[in-house]
Amino acid sequence: MTQAILTIEDYAKTFHLHERNKDIPSASGVSLSVYPGRLTALIGPTGAGKSSVLKGIYRTYLPSSGRILYRSKAGNVIDLAKAGEHQILELRKQEIGFVTQFLYCLPRKSAIDVVAEPLFARGVDSHEARGRAEKLLAQLAVPSHLWNVPPATFSGGEKQRVNLARGLIAQPRLLLLDEPTASLDPATTERVVEHIQSLKETGIAMLAIFHHPDLVRRLADEVVELSPPIAVTELSKD
Amino acid sequence: MSRKILEVRGLSRIHGKGCPLCTQHTGPEFDTNICPFCGSVVAAHDINFDLYRGEILGIIGESGSGKSSTVKMLYFDDAPTSGQAIFFDGAEQHDLFSLNAAQQRSMRNKRFGMVYQNPHLGLNFQISAGGNIAERLLMSDLKHYAEIRRRAGELLSRTEVSLARMDQNPKTFSGGMQQRVQIAKALATRPPLLFLDEVTTGLDLSVQAAILDLILEIQNELDTAMIVVTHDLGVIRLLAGRTLVMKHGRVIESGLTDQILEDPQHAYTQRLVASAL
Numbered sequence: 457m458t459q460a461i462l463t464i465e466d467y468a469k470t471f472h473l474h475e476r477n478k479d480i481p482s483a484s485g486v487s488l489s490v491y492p493g494r495l496t497a498l499i500g501p502t503g504a505g506k507s508s509v510l511k512g513i514y515r516t517y518l519p520s521s522g523r524i525l526y527r528s529k530a531g532n533v534i535d536l537a538k539a540g541e542h543q544i545l546e547l548r549k550q551e552i553g554f555v556t557q558f559l560y561c562l563p564r565k566s567a568i569d570v571v572a573e574p575l576f577a578r579g580v581d582s583h584e585a586r587g588r589a590e591k592l593l594a595q596l597a598v599p600s601h602l603w604n605v606p607p608a609t610f611s612g613g614e615k616q617r618v619n620l621a622r623g624l625i626a627q628p629r630l631l632l633l634d635e636p637t638a639s640l641d642p643a644t645t646e647r648v649v650e651h652i653q654s655l656k657e658t659g660i661a662m663l664a665i666f667h668h669p670d671l672v673r674r675l676a677d678e679v680v681e682l683s684p685p686i687a688v689t690e691l692s693k694d
Numbered sequence: 695m696s697r698k699i700l701e702v703r704g705l706s707r708i709h710g711k712g713c714p715l716c717t718q719h720t721g722p723e724f725d726t727n728i729c730p731f732c733g734s735v736v737a738a739h740d741i742n743f744d745l746y747r748g749e750i751l752g753i754i755g756e757s758g759s760g761k762s763s764t765v766k767m768l769y770f771d772d773a774p775t776s777g778q779a780i781f782f783d784g785a786e787q788h789d790l791f792s793l794n795a796a797q798q799r800s801m802r803n804k805r806f807g808m809v810y811q812n813p814h815l816g817l818n819f820q821i822s823a824g825g826n827i828a829e830r831l832l833m834s835d836l837k838h839y840a841e842i843r844r845r846a847g848e849l850l851s852r853t854e855v856s857l858a859r860m861d862q863n864p865k866t867f868s869g870g871m872q873q874r875v876q877i878a879k880a881l882a883t884r885p886p887l888l889f890l891d892e893v894t895t896g897l898d899l900s901v902q903a904a905i906l907d908l909i910l911e912i913q914n915e916l917d918t919a920m921i922v923v924t925h926d927l928g929v930i931r932l933l934a935g936r937t938l939v940m941k942h943g944r945v946i947e948s949g950l951t952d953q954i955l956e957d958p959q960h961a962y963t964q965r966l967v968a969s970a971l
């Protein structure tokens with residue numbers, strides 16, 4: 457098999473809540489690898505820390521321990537757990553994409569511009585960027601009469617597809633997917649599945665959480681099962 | 695060329711005569727910015743950060759935490775008690791607080807822009823909206839009336855102020871419109887660095903949203919680096935890639951904005967985020 461693009465060694469995340477003087481572990485002992493052109497699926501019960509792994513990689517969470525080794529386009533191995541903020545921002549812009557369950561966007565921006573934004577940020581010509589956004593919105597079956605409308609008023613499923621399109625458009629080298637089909641109907645889910653398959657063919661490495669075991673069966677090349685971290689430890693109060 | 699545009703080190707401002715104990719007995723642990731020995735106000739102490747080209751940095755914190763003080767010093771509205779700021783302008787490098795008054799004025803007028811919460815601070819209410827921008831353009835290389843007027847018109851339409859209002863006094867404009875004129879004025883010299891202090895505070899939500907949109911569009915188009923001061927977590931979520939959290943004159947935490955919001959480390963930030971949910 458080809459070299460891994462991402463290797464996680466013994467990742468753990470614990471939140472320290474000052475107000476309640478509590479440590480809350482949300483993931484522990486996670487080790488896994490992700491390869492170009494392949495999809496690694498994270499499975500496990502609620503509370504097993506699946507999203508905490510993705511957020512740790514993207515650095516939305518500060519990892520508590522472990523190494524998150526990413527092999528960059530330039531060929532360097534970067535420990536994302538310790539990398540500087542500017543370096544993380546640059547990787548987010550150029551190499552690592554994250555499709556979360558929520559869409560944060562500005563109220564005036566049309567769906568097309570919301571989707572095209574990662575391309576604008578990379579300096580792609582706006583005409584070309586919008587063209588690619590339209591193509592992707594069509595592929596994900598977002599009705600064309602919505603393309604020029606801000607997504608604020610869209611249904612859950614429509615918003616999710618816009619969010620997905622935005623995550624996919626820049627063709628990152630590593631794509632993190634957190635339940636990308638959670639609120640989609642079967643027909644649209646099929647479109648997304650096809651799209652993910654085509655992304656694999658282009659060599660994109662993916663680490664994903666899916667709601668349905670069926671999608672794991674169809675899309676995953678590797679499966680990593682997480683179990684919930686050890687229970688909350690109450691700290692002594694003085 | 696380095697990506698860095700601004701390097702701030704040990705920036706501090708104490709109001710009052712000061713004493714050797716001022717900074718040791720103020721700050722978040724003491725829950726005050728007032729020195730118990732001499733009564734001086736430690737408005738900002740030991741502020742450090744780097745800003746990159748085209749980056750938006752948020753500064754968040756409660757009222758009196760030192761957000762405006764920090765920005766004011768960098769824009770030369772106020773002088774620091776101590777500290778250093780290096781501005782990297784193309785191949786040039788300027789130690790901001792060692793510049794003489796004339797150099798500071800030129801820097802402020804040509805290379806920086808400022809948008810204040812209070813439009814009275816940013817706009818001259820004796821003259822028209824177009825005049826406000828023309829004043830600024832005159833400081834750059836434009837000298838001909840027709841050219842200045844054309845460029846002022848361009849800036850106003852870019853910030854979505856109707857050209858019909860160009861010759862009206864901004865005193866008569868709505869709050870949102872005044873902020874747009876301030877933004878147009880701040881952009882007149884195409885500065886690589888822009889300071890925005892609570893620019894949407896007090897405006898209607900829909901007006902706020904439109905202004906935030908405009909700010910992001912400009913950042914995209916001109917690759918302007920910005921420091922955005924606000925007490926509104928929603929504003930930094932939409933605008934800033936990185937954020938500093940201030941309390942009692944200190945930066946208590948800094949990080950990627952999504953990390954500050956979803957995984958705040960400091961007790962104060964945890965409370966701040968929880969109370970906004």
Ligand SMILES: Nc1ncnc2c1ncn2[C@@H]1O[C@H](COP(=O)(O)OP(=O)(O)OP(=O)(O)O)[C@@H](O)[C@H]1O
Nearest residue numbers: 709727735737756757758759760761762763764925
């Ligand atoms: N000229 C001054 N003389 C004395 N104290 C001052 C002066 N300017 C600011 N301060 C004090 O410095 C502290 C920081 O003020 P600053 O204006 O920076 O706060 P801020 O974070 O911008 O607050 P806000 O959110 O209310 O705008 C405050 O305690 C303020 O009263």
Ligand SMILES: [Mg+2]
Nearest residue numbers: 761762763891
């Ligand atoms: Mg202020």
Ligand SMILES: [Zn+2]
Nearest residue numbers: 713716729732
């Ligand atoms: Zn003192």
